[in-house]
Amino acid sequence: MAGDLVGLSISCLVALVFRQNLAFLDPAPHLSEEAVRSGVTIAVVWMIALRLTGATNPRFLPSGPEIYRSVLVASIGVVGLVGAALFLTGFTLSRPFFVALILASVLLLLLVRFVARRCLNLARTRGHLRSQVLVVGSAGHVRGIVRTLAREVWLGYDVVGAIASIGELGRNEDAGVPILGDESQLLELVRAQQPDIVLFTAGSSASADEFRRMAWELEDLEVDVIVVPAVSEISGDRIRMRPVAGLPLVHMDLPRARKAVRQGKRVFDMAASALLLLILSPLLAAVALAVRLGDGGTVIFRQQRVGRTGEVFEFLKFRSMGMDAEARRAELTQRARDRGNVVMFKMADDPRVTRVGKFLRRYSLDELPQLWNVLRGDMSLVGPRPALPEEVSGYDLDASRRLAVRPGITGLWQVSGRSDLSWDDTVRLDVFYVDNWSFSQDLLILVRTVRAVLASRGAY
Known part of the structure; x- marks a missing residue:
């Protein structure tokens, strides 16, 4: 609540400076006095609204979405109440000031909760506040x-x-x-x-x-x-609690695998992949040249992978290993299984990776040719990682659920630890994504992917 008060005060100051510096409007000599009076009133109303909607409830803080949603609901209510009050009382208030105040306040109120949530979660992971x-x-x-x-x-x-x-x-x-x-x-x-x-x-x-x-x-x-x-592994937007006659009835939406293959997602994938291929074409050319000059071998690595409903497609990557990588795979498989990932073959110290390949893998640059797979319809920008045919042959019922949607360049698994995760955690995250798909979740994963790539955690 103290953070909210500070945020609202800063917003009032920012809105005042913004209004007074608009070049196409004359300076308002009495705006400072009006800003103080109206700002205090709006802050009081806003604090009450935040309290009523649960935006200050500490129980909502760890999970995030609920407390952010409460801030937005409270803000909409404040805009409506203040707008109606101004209209009914005839009080004159600069509209640019009011709009700037609202926008700045919403952003700072969300920022307060974001920082508080990150600090709380960080403290708990370090053994405090448990x-x-x-x-x-x-x-x-x-x-x-x-x-x-x-x-x-x-x-x-x-x-x-x-x-x-x-x-x-x-x-x-x-x-x-x-x-x-x-x-x-x-x-x-x-x-x-x-x-x-x-x-x-x-x-x-x-x-x-x-x-x-x-x-x-x-x-x-x-x-x-x-x-x-x-029930477990179900996102909050699929569950609604409705007490009826003393019974706490939990209504649950069915899994959303079919929604994840609808045309809207496909149109977004096509448009985004085409745009990225165009924007990143100079980078693609530079990486291709680096791979070629590295050891004189082929630039693109092609491999058979399993896509949606078990269909096999040609998977593209910039080559990050030596030309004899596939021949040496069998002797390294057991070493990878010792890490606990008994199905997916991944090694942190894979000796087959070239010097150029280590850099490409660290920042996931070797994955860029898969944008062509997305444009072609074999893959999606977001989805479970495409598996090898021999990996799919070892799938159980839960793992087979990964094949209900198109595989993706990135996904919930990649932004939650990548290759550091065990096979069980990989399956759990991918199945959660398939069953609880939403377009907003795809956008969030894409944003988190940028952070995961820059941090290069679990990339090998």
Whole structure:
């Protein structure tokens, strides 16, 4: 809230300077006095609107989208209220000043939350501001929760133990954390462990009445309660909660793989790839020359890859390895599997990569010829990474889901760690992308790709 007040004050000053320096308008001698009076009033209304829409709720801060959306909703409300008040009261206020104030305020309010969110997540990944969690549920569901919370460190949750049914006591390996007791000992264990959060997952109670009674027991304790339904890897925009007759009904949209292959995405891919090929043509020529002069071999590496619905296509890259790379692959496969990626062949210290190739791979310049694959319709700008036929032959049911859409030059996997990720994490991220596709998510991935390429993390 302090950041919001500072942001609104700066916005008022910026709007005042902007209005007074408009060359085609005469200076407004009394605008400073009007700006102070109107700015204070607008700031008060804005702070109230931010509070009412949840834009200052710390629970929304870690995830991001909800708190950003609240800022935009509050801002629209403020514009409507202030505009109506000016019209009804006949108060004269410079319109350029008002427009500049609104635009600057929205940007700074969003920036305040972006900075606060990054600082909070960074602190949590370094072991600060973390919450102790006691999980209640069946061992299998507890294990899934423990694995997710351990992976998503930025959430700031540390699982201290679990409460399961009597029949599952002692099955610590199945749960992934020590099982401290059964449901009948809930109140006693919460008092002993003093967790910040009690998290109920599937299998935490035999009936709704039993769950309600467990909540009664926690009523007098200083503890937060979180309920996790038996669904996972679903984006928030596919879920709507509607309490009906006391039942918390969760409405879920079906997976969006079909939406990800509609014509709108294809038109965007064609237009963007054609434009990028045109803009990057000097760079493409320079890279081609560097590859050719590097060892005198061919410039373009061609390989058979598997695309949507299992169709095979010719995959293009600038050659970053020696001419005998494919012949030497078999002897290096086992070394790559030792890293945990038992399906996708990737090595951090691949001896086949040339000196020029190391630079190209570091900044993903070897991927640029795939823009032609996108223009041709074999690939998309965003999607799962295209796999080799022998990799696809080892796919299970979950991994096969990656083939429901066109493969992409970049994707959720690439911007979340690239080759540093295990095969299980790669599949999880790609399946999440396929099931929860949206055009806005594609745009966000493209923006994150630029950052990932510049950082060159996981690129080899």
